[in-house]
Amino acid sequence: MAGPARAPLTPFLRAGSRDALRGSETAQKKAVLVFDGVQKVYRRSGGTDHHVLRGVDLEIERGEFVFVTGASGSGKSTMLKLVYRAEMVDEGRILFCGRDVARLTDDSIPFLRRNLGIVFQDFKIVPTWSVAENVAIALEVIGLSSRLIRQRVAVALERVGLSGRGGDRAGVLSGGEQQRVAIARAIVGEPALVLADEPTGNLDPALALDILGLFEEIHASGTTVMFATHDRTLLDVRQRRILVLDEGRCTDVHTGLDHFGDELDSDLDDSAPRAIVAPTRLRRVG
Amino acid sequence: MSGSIERAKRGLLAEWRLHALSVVSLAVAFVCLGAALLVVVNLHELKERWGKTGRASVYLKDGAAPAQVEALMVALKGTPEVRGVRYLSPQDARAVVFGSSGGDATLKNLPQEAFPASIEIDVAPEIAEAEVQGIVSKIASLPAVDAVETYGTWTARLGSVLHGGTLAAAALAAIVFGAVLAVVGSTMRLALNRRRTEVEVLRLVGASDGFVKTPYVLEGTFQGALGSTVAVGILAFLFFFIRSRLDTELTSLVGLDLTFLPPLVVLGMVATGALLGAMGGALGLRRLTTV
Known part of the structure; x- marks a missing residue:
């Protein structure tokens, strides 16, 4: 029996085309990411199935900033992993820039990831490399000239507040600085979408807000951001669209979390001191 | 790269x-x-x-006539592959063996018949082992020849x-x-x-x-x-x-x-x-x- 049709081995977007897309009204309105009936099941050691995602449908438009939240184990990381193809959907499809991620061949996955910027809780930077080398690697893989790489790395480091620190060894930086390096690496290639998987999880509350601010600046420059966190204090900072994952279902909240009640609140990390959180209470709509 | x-x-x-x-x-x-x-x-x-050490010893029969030996010497000298031919009488052979053994008493007591006359031939070094064997087999078939010994066995x-x-x-x-x-x-x-x-x-x-x-x-x-x-x-x-x-x-x-x-x-x-x-x-x- 013939297998499913595979997507051809072509890059998602060619270098330089993203700026053009930003300027295009059609492109701006187009969804950059679509989840269409996505299901993901993990088989437990006892043979029982754990449904992490149950028929998730959602659309994220170009230029949006979306929080993904939910209790630990609710599937936030899985959701992001499905986007960058570290995991495969069991049912449904995920369209990134109009392409079905699940149908990509293994050889095409690098092209997918070159259009994504990914930031993790544990930073995932190479401690023995310099700051500049850690950022530059995202451009080296696409074969840019070293002159262009130097220029763009300098710009990215400036954007994350690490201007002039390119020569420092990444391993000696503080946690907040290491996360800034990871963010610089994520944005240096001007990706269509930045995925942040608990990027503030290893940082103290003040630094967490600092890093969130950085993501907001990146978003303000036109980049689409999908920010997974279980830290409720971050969700309260500014009015944003929020996707809540609970028992495999995804609810699109668009504003506050109030109507999710105490059950969800108890699962979310509310330990951060409220004093440092912007006092604006989110408006409940609908 | x-x-x-x-x-x-x-x-x-x-x-x-x-x-x-x-x-x-x-x-x-x-x-x-x-x-x-x-x-x-x-x-x-x-x-x-x-393999290129082209030497061979042609041992003659005891009853080989001097004329036959002489004819063999002439024939060998006329062979293009052969560089040198030297006759070794039983006395010469005994002297060579006795001399190299340092005067061993046992060898001294050996009878004269133990040392056959021979013709020592030098074959050109560029001649291949197979060609040497060809010459040897021709010589061995001559009536005056008892046996022919080369380095072929060692090779x-x-x-x-x-x-x-x-x-x-x-x-x-x-x-x-x-x-x-x-x-x-x-x-x-x-x-x-x-x-x-x-x-x-x-x-x-x-x-x-x-x-x-x-x-x-x-x-x-x-x-x-x-x-x-x-x-x-x-x-x-x-x-x-x-x-x-x-x-x-x-x-x-x-x-x-x-x-x-x-x-x-x-x-x-x-x-x-x-x-x-x-x-x-x-x-x-x-x-x-x-x-």
Whole structure:
């Protein structure tokens, strides 16, 4: 029996085309990411199935900033992993820039990831490399000239507040600085979408807000951001669209979390001191 | 490619102890292979030399008439492949044997019949063993000739020793190849394990399989080439050291100056080391971490 049709081995977007897309009204309105009936099941050691995602449908438009939240184990990381193809959907499809991620061949996955910027809780930077080398690697893989790489790395480091620190060894930086390096690496290639998987999880509350601010600046420059966190204090900072994952279902909240009640609140990390959180209470709509 | 070379260099420097250990292991393996090749090369030289030592002794029958002997001498002198012909009477033969034995009493008591007359012939050195055998069989069929003796038997024996030596060297080479693949593969797996974060990062930023693997393959190539080069160095040092001590004895014993591995063989060893290193590197990365 013939297998499913595979997507051809072509890059998602060619270098330089993203700026053009930003300027295009059609492109701006187009969804950059679509989840269409996505299901993901993990088989437990006892043979029982754990449904992490149950028929998730959602659309994220170009230029949006979306929080993904939910209790630990609710599937936030899985959701992001499905986007960058570290995991495969069991049912449904995920369209990134109009392409079905699940149908990509293994050889095409690098092209997918070159259009994504990914930031993790544990930073995932190479401690023995310099700051500049850690950022530059995202451009080296696409074969840019070293002159262009130097220029763009300098710009990215400036954007994350690490201007002039390119020569420092990444391993000696503080946690907040290491996360800034990871963010610089994520944005240096001007990706269509930045995925942040608990990027503030290893940082103290003040630094967490600092890093969130950085993501907001990146978003303000036109980049689409999908920010997974279980830290409720971050969700309260500014009015944003929020996707809540609970028992495999995804609810699109668009504003506050109030109507999710105490059950969800108890699962979310509310330990951060409220004093440092912007006092604006989110408006409940609908 | 320059980026891969740079990352390979960085990897080698960062894990230099691991790579140095690997190079030493490879050098030991290649010394074994090189030593076997050295033996084979010198045995081959010896066989060539002996094969071209064109001498034969034509033993004459006791009742051979002087006219027959004279006719045989003339015929042999007229043969183009023959360089020299010398008649050795029974008395001459006795004198030669007795002289070389240092006056042994047992030999002195041997009867005169024990020393047949012979004609010693020198065949041109460029004549092949097969041609010499052809001449010998023609001479042996003459009525005055009792037997003809050449170095052919010795050459044949040496040939079988050489064949055995070549087989042993081939078996050793197979073992060494396996060892090199295992050593480089293990080193690469260890290096990969230590640099797991690096590989993970490369995967996440969209590095292709080739981009991730190339530096490791280059590191394996470098290890293999360096290991075999060090082995050649050790072997050369040992060879020339030993030869300087035993040169005279060995030359008088086997009639041959020992020779080191020819440049092409040395180059071949280094190239093989590099190739096996690259293969070991690639094999070690078969189960590369995927994210």
